[in-house]
Amino acid sequence: MRRVFWLVPLLLLAACTTTPDAKPGPRWQPAPGLDWQWQLSGRTVDTSVDVPVYDIDGFDQPRSTVTALHREGRKVICYLSTGAWEDWRPDAEKFPKSVIGRGNGWEGENWLDIRKTDVLEPLMADRMDMCREKGFDAVEPDNMDGYKNRTGFPLKAADQLRYNRLIAKLAHARGMSVGLKNDLDQIPELVDDFDFAVNEQCAQYDECEANTPFIEAKKAVFHVEYELPTSKFCAESRKLKLSSMLKKYELGVWRRAC
Numbered sequence: 170m171r172r173v174f175w176l177v178p179l180l181l182l183a184a185c186t187t188t189p190d191a192k193p194g195p196r197w198q199p200a201p202g203l204d205w206q207w208q209l210s211g212r213t214v215d216t217s218v219d220v221p222v223y224d225i226d227g228f229d230q231p232r233s234t235v236t237a238l239h240r241e242g243r244k245v246i247c248y249l250s251t252g253a254w255e256d257w258r259p260d261a262e263k264f265p266k267s268v269i270g271r272g273n274g275w276e277g278e279n280w281l282d283i284r285k286t287d288v289l290e291p292l293m294a295d296r297m298d299m300c301r302e303k304g305f306d307a308v309e310p311d312n313m314d315g316y317k318n319r320t321g322f323p324l325k326a327a328d329q330l331r332y333n334r335l336i337a338k339l340a341h342a343r344g345m346s347v348g349l350k351n352d353l354d355q356i357p358e359l360v361d362d363f364d365f366a367v368n369e370q371c372a373q374y375d376e377c378e379a380n381t382p383f384i385e386a387k388k389a390v391f392h393v394e395y396e397l398p399t400s401k402f403c404a405e406s407r408k409l410k411l412s413s414m415l416k417k418y419e420l421g422v423w424r425r426a427c
C-alpha cells in the first residue's frame with residue numbers, strides 16, 4: 170500500500186509540470202517571410218509598429234498588452250530565458266545555487282545546469298503557465314545553446330538536445346508554439362520539435378544558410394543583426410526567406426526591416 174501512495178504524488182507532479190489542465194488547441198505555425206517586431210526593453214510596448222508578429226518579454230508585459238496586440242490581429246511571442254538564470258526575475262530565489270553556473274556575458278545572468286531537469290522542469294513549467302495565462306501564442310526560450318559555452322558545467326550536445334526538447338514539450342502541452350533560439354548546429358536534429366527559429370547575427374558570422382531546414386519545413390526564421398547595415402545582409406535574407414531586421418542591442422522600439 171505504501172508503494173501505491175508513493176506513486177500517486179509523483180504522477181500528479183508529472184501532470185502539473187508537463188501537461189496543463191486545459192486541453193491545448195491547435196498551435197500557430199508562422200510561415201517564412203513574416204515581418205516582426207522584437208521589443209524586450211522598456212516597460213511599455215509600442216504597439217503601433219505595423220507588423221503581424223510581436224516578440225515581447227513574458228514577465229514584464231501584462232496580459233493587457235497581449236490582448237491589445239491581438240485586437241490588432243497580431244500574434245504575440247513570449248520571451249523567456251530557459252537556459253540562464255536572471256537575478257531580477259520574480260522567481261529567481263526558487264533556483265537553487267547548485268544549478269547556477271558562470272555568467273553568460275550579460276549583467277545579472279548566469280548559465281543553468283540543464284542536466285538537472287528534476288529542478289528546472291517545474292520552474293520552466295510555471296513560466297510557461299504564465300505565458301499561457303497572459304494569452305501568448307508562442308514562446309521564445311533564450312540561451313538554448315549552453316553546451317557550446319563555458320557554463321561551469323560539463324554539458325554535452327546530448328544534454329542540450331534533451332533539454333531543448335523538454336522546453337518544446339512544455340510549450341506544446343500548453344497549446345503554444347515554440348522557437349529554437351540560435352543553436353545552429355542542432356537545427357537538423359531539432360527542426361521537427363520546434364515551430365520556428367529565432368536567430369541573432371547569422372549574417373555577421375556567415376551562418377544564415379544553417380537555418381535552411383526551418384525554411385524548407387515552411388517554418389519562419391525570425392532573424393536580427395546588430396552590427397551590420399541592412400545593405401550587408403538584406404539581399405541574402407530575402408533569398409533565404411528569412412524574416413530579417415536590424416536592431417540595437419538593447420532591443421527597444423527602433424528597428425529597420427529588410
